[in-house]
Amino acid sequence: MKEEPRDNYLASGHNACPGCGVSIAVRLILRASGNNVVVVSPTGCLETFTSPYGMSAWEVPWVHSLFENAPAVASGIRAALDYQGNKDTQVMVIGGDGATYDIGLGSLSGMLERNQNILYICYDNEAYMNTGIQRSSATPLGASTTTTPATASSYGEKLQKKDMIGIANSHNIEYVATATIAYPQDLMRKIKTGLSVNGAAYLHMLTPCPLGWGFESDETIAMSRLSVQTGFFPLVEYENGELIRVKKIIDLKPVNNYLRAQRRFKHLTTDENQDIKDKVCQVVRRNIKKYGLQENSNNDY
């Protein structure tokens, strides 16, 4: 197997929780991008744990924007670099699901429409984790959060997760993909591809959160892998809106394995919530069909 460079541009000593999926993702992202890059991050866990007052874990130029305007800030940085004739320095946004799906969506849409040379990366931990696990429009159906708690009279989140891949593709950009930390080579290849296209690219990255999802801190990679192996989080790639690659599931795992492993879904595994669990399974079955995730269908790596 080809050796990847071992560069690390996210210094140790930051104060992420043990097992934080985001910190693992960002180390891989920066390893793939190299250090000729400017990163913009909106408010969220990543910003908070990498930049406590007076300190920074970033070994590359990094800008903290408002929650709602990271894509606009990145656009300005790209325009300034272009004006200087600097085509080599890359610009990336790394923002949470709250910033991407909800509060910064308008700004992101503008950025994708302008189609400047910027890679937008959403790190998706499926809730507003930094402020105490509130639901976002990335929270999956049935998940318990502090604003959609599972109680005797409620089964948790009532809505389906928003289709960000569809939204990104609707902007007719050259590259849209999904990735997760259990598949680091795949993740880094997608970062490199996203940076190599001549225009805006969108990469969606699932980053499991031990605290918010309710699992042990040494299970983060296992949870990331299970999300793919159960069909919850398909690994896909689009070029100019066309699906070009899908990671097949060789050994499809039961959805129950994923639900049982996380406190936020535990209530779905009881008899009373069987109908919601069926709806969750339907979402997964739809993924499997839509992307031909099972071994004997057409798209493959």
Ligand SMILES: Cc1ncc(C[n+]2csc(CCOP(=O)(O)OP(=O)(O)O)c2C)c(N)n1
């Ligand atoms: C306009 C605005 N609204 C709300 C907040 C409070 N706030 C700070 S971080 C955060 C959660 C961020 O969620 P997400 O983008 O998913 O990132 P995560 O914390 O999960 O990493 C919120 C609501 C804010 N800083 N600015």
Ligand SMILES: [Mg+2]
């Ligand atoms: Mg989040």
